[in-house]
Amino acid sequence: MLAFTLRRLLIIVPMALLVVSVTWGLIRMAPGSFYSEERTLPPAVEANIREKYGLDKPIYQQYFMMLANVVRGDFGTSLRYQDQTVNEIIFRHLPYSATIGLLAYLLALVIGLAAGVMAALRQNSAFDYGSMAGAMLGLSVPNFVLGPLLVIVFSLWLFWLPPARWGGISNLVLPVLTLAAIYTAYIARLTRAGMLEIMRSDYIRTARAKGLDEKTVLLKHAMRGGIVPVLSFTGPALASLLAGTVVVEKVFAIPGLGNIFIQSVLNRDEPLTLGIVAFLSILIMVFNLLVDISYGFLDPRIRYD
Amino acid sequence: MSTNGNGTILTVKDLRTYFNTEDGVVKAVDGISFDLKKGETLGIVGESGSGKSVTNLSVMRLIPEPPGKIVNGDIIFNGIDVRALSIDEVRKIRGKRIAMIFQDPMTSLNPFLKISTQLMEVTKLHLGHSKAEAREHAIKMLETVGIPDAESRVDGYPHEFSGGMRQRVMIAMALSCDPELLIADEPTTALDVTIQAQILELIKSLKSRMGTSVILITHDLGVVAGMTDKIIVMYAGKVFEQAPTGELFSTPANPYTKGLLRSVPDPAHEQGAPLYQIPGLPPDVARLPPGCPFAERCDRAEDICTREYPPFVQINEHHHSLCHFAEEVYAESQQERAVSTV
Numbered sequence: 108m109l110a111f112t113l114r115r116l117l118i119i120v121p122m123a124l125l126v127v128s129v130t131w132g133l134i135r136m137a138p139g140s141f142y143s144e145e146r147t148l149p150p151a152v153e154a155n156i157r158e159k160y161g162l163d164k165p166i167y168q169q170y171f172m173m174l175a176n177v178v179r180g181d182f183g184t185s186l187r188y189q190d191q192t193v194n195e196i197i198f199r200h201l202p203y204s205a206t207i208g209l210l211a212y213l214l215a216l217v218i219g220l221a222a223g224v225m226a227a228l229r230q231n232s233a234f235d236y237g238s239m240a241g242a243m244l245g246l247s248v249p250n251f252v253l254g255p256l257l258v259i260v261f262s263l264w265l266f267w268l269p270p271a272r273w274g275g276i277s278n279l280v281l282p283v284l285t286l287a288a289i290y291t292a293y294i295a296r297l298t299r300a301g302m303l304e305i306m307r308s309d310y311i312r313t314a315r316a317k318g319l320d321e322k323t324v325l326l327k328h329a330m331r332g333g334i335v336p337v338l339s340f341t342g343p344a345l346a347s348l349l350a351g352t353v354v355v356e357k358v359f360a361i362p363g364l365g366n367i368f369i370q371s372v373l374n375r376d377e378p379l380t381l382g383i384v385a386f387l388s389i390l391i392m393v394f395n396l397l398v399d400i401s402y403g404f405l406d407p408r409i410r411y412d
Numbered sequence: 413m414s415t416n417g418n419g420t421i422l423t424v425k426d427l428r429t430y431f432n433t434e435d436g437v438v439k440a441v442d443g444i445s446f447d448l449k450k451g452e453t454l455g456i457v458g459e460s461g462s463g464k465s466v467t468n469l470s471v472m473r474l475i476p477e478p479p480g481k482i483v484n485g486d487i488i489f490n491g492i493d494v495r496a497l498s499i500d501e502v503r504k505i506r507g508k509r510i511a512m513i514f515q516d517p518m519t520s521l522n523p524f525l526k527i528s529t530q531l532m533e534v535t536k537l538h539l540g541h542s543k544a545e546a547r548e549h550a551i552k553m554l555e556t557v558g559i560p561d562a563e564s565r566v567d568g569y570p571h572e573f574s575g576g577m578r579q580r581v582m583i584a585m586a587l588s589c590d591p592e593l594l595i596a597d598e599p600t601t602a603l604d605v606t607i608q609a610q611i612l613e614l615i616k617s618l619k620s621r622m623g624t625s626v627i628l629i630t631h632d633l634g635v636v637a638g639m640t641d642k643i644i645v646m647y648a649g650k651v652f653e654q655a656p657t658g659e660l661f662s663t664p665a666n667p668y669t670k671g672l673l674r675s676v677p678d679p680a681h682e683q684g685a686p687l688y689q690i691p692g693l694p695p696d697v698a699r700l701p702p703g704c705p706f707a708e709r710c711d712r713a714e715d716i717c718t719r720e721y722p723p724f725v726q727i728n729e730h731h732h733s734l735c736h737f738a739e740e741v742y743a744e745s746q747q748e749r750a751v752s753t754v
Contacts, residue, residue: 309516309519310522312520313521316472316507316511317506317507318506318534318537318538319503319533323533328522328524332524407524407526407569407571
């Protein structure tokens, strides 16, 4: 188990470097650069800039300089916000994304699991059809539609909640709901499918034949196996939720990581883009590792060697 | 016919369990009746899909509903009308007074829970055991069914046990509340032959020691031969023949039973000869023909067999056969027997 964890943690380093390398390559292949915006610079100025950022050196040298910096965890300063390091920017904007992401995750988990289990228990009932239709809707309606729709109803018609920006708890409601919708739907469907499969298995029949009541059968015998597929989904889901989601942050004008990420790409702010990509990829890999480890706690048949 | 006076533990009368499927109503069990006396062992034999498992799941009220439903019949267990009980009352019988062993020990134990947890929850529920008592009892039961080093193995998970050992665990679990009736649904089908013999021997010895009545479901006539007092042969949800074990083997009165008996390998006599098999497949129970459901595969079928549903003929007090020619088949069997014993 320890060896497994260490091995997986070690793999994260080359994987993150690979992701960063590919991203770097893509940025460099795209036409233009961060200083080639509106007006053309005098050649002397451009030469100065090129020298300052090492762009006059051969491309492979630039690559290895970038890689060396990334390995040290130093992404340098942002090109756009010259007095701020990339790390500062990431950790300043992370809390906004993480707050909304974590709340949406918890909401999706609680409602999704409950709805999925109930739907499975009352298969083909009105509740089952209703909640699964709702889940289908949640999956199909894109959040750039759902977000504005919620704003129209709750902010512009009913005047219950603020339509955007960061502030009190009331500001959190709409973005969290928007963000949670699709995850709730997904978790509900996964839970239902997982539970249905388990409830049909032989050992559930055994449990019933022992005289156990349905509650015990469900919670003690079926639940663990039933939520395995949910677990596989929610690990990576949590990573991407914490790291911010571009659309929701954009719709509700939240200064989160997703917003900054898009800005950095549009600004051709190479260090910031690379920093966020590296951070995201590490986050996703760590959460995948956590999921893999928790499989072992859930299912005794899984061994790590 | 008294239900509990003369030591009858289970009476099933005209049981009909149907399933609503997309193909129509599947009459999985269609008019089954039998009596089981205390301490007796009943064998239920039939091909896959003949309704043997559904019969016993009906007794336990374990038919998934929907799509299944017990549409008719009496199930009287020790004078209790099982069909009239509330589900909570049924749960007090399940696992305590009627216990079940299932076909596949690989999938019938919960892979996520320790053996101890699965054993202890039964006695905690039904016998009111404390944790310590339940654990002690679980270890004792594992020793009873012949699991070596039970003390340490009780905390293992099912995947750490072999198939035969898992079936022993299932038996330990089934017998831990000392049930009056044990239903063993193909307990040896998933096991290899040497283990099969061990498991059957175990059930037999535990049965005689604890005085449990047993219903043994199988498709293997070899299994029931040495185990049972009487046998029911099922086909397409119906009882085709019902007789004491010895009589059924020596003088079967139904062509289907004869076919089954002929398809049991006999290493002593038929060396080199191809093994007999009943031609064709069991019928689709959602679309049964008006006549005898076995007619199409029967080697002595006549016109009447496809036209008219056969009568349930009483050969003697304990021997019945569902066939237009039951008497004739019985007479043939008697002749064959006379010839072979001469």
